[in-house]
Amino acid sequence: MSCGAIEEGIYRLGRLGATIHPSRTAFLRELAEIVSDSVGIEVVGLAVYEEGLLAPATACYVHGPWGETQQRRFLEQSRWSPEERVLATRLAHRTPGRIYTRDELIEPQEFLSTRLYNELQRPLGISDQALVRYQAPDGAELLFGICATDHIQRIPQQTIEATRVIGDFLSRTWIRAWRREPEWMRSLKPTNRKVITLALRGFDDEQIAQELDLTYHAVRAHLKRAFRLAGVRSRLHLMQTLLQTTPQQDTGAEGNGQFDQNAADRVNGAITAA
DSSP states (O other), X not given: OOHHHHHHHHHHHHHHTTSOOXXXXXXXXXXXXXXHHHHTOSEEEEEEETTOTTSOOSEXXXXXXXXXXXXXXXXXXXXXXXXXXXXXXXXXTSOTTOOEEHHHHSOHHHHTTSHIIIIIIHXXXXXXXXXXXXXXXXXXXXXXXXXXXXXTOSOOHHHHHHHHHHHHHHHHHXXXXXXXXXXXHHTOOHHHHHHHHHHHTTOOHHHHHHHHTOOHHHHHHHHHHHHHHHTOSSHHHHHXXXXXXXXXXXXXXGGXXXXXXHHHHHHHHHHHOO
16 A cells, blocks of 8 residues: 555545446446545445445445455345344444444444344454445435455554555445436446446447357347437437436545545545554
8 A cells, every 4th residue: 555556545536526427336346446445445345225224225336355145245244134234334423435344333342242243254264453434415325335354454553544544435436426226227237237337337339249159130139128228319418318317426536536645644644644
């Protein structure tokens, strides 16, 4: 971890916030990868709760050494009852925007008896956590956490301080870019969603067909179905429709990826913190 790495991460977050993301899981994955690269920690988790932290998660992604099967376990856990998601439940009653270690949220001995520890964290070798929640103006909440695994045991304080700094920028990126899915998008099948995602990234029909191993006519059929569901006639109209699904406002220069002297001082302070 270095000041340069965190600075680069902040710039990457700024660019990411100006992009349309039809795949919300892919958006969370990019956020997690940026944090992991910037802070130098392997395990980074993000979950969005559009109805608040005590409701089931809308989307979840954990960047770490685990495969797809383990990823599903994190998503399933994010939809457990509030009583079983003990860390999230306690965090829901703490100050938003402040990072808490696991031991600050629950006594270590008490945590050892929880379902969260015994069914998820112990089998996956998670030895420590630091968590923070952010709130959007519309009431949606983002749960952001970093984890240590058995070979590290404890998250260094320096890493927590660096996470605190980049977390401020991450929350602004999320608020700017997160979009509640319109009803028609929820009915899309996986292949249809992939076609739309590539189309909005600028791929033409032939490029989409090659990327997804589909025929040209299959791509056209997927696009026509999506256009019909969305009530639009073109890619441009679809992009405009998706942009209108989020009323979030810009949150300041730092959220735009600009890196002023005040931000630089905060990063330097995090790097030198013991």
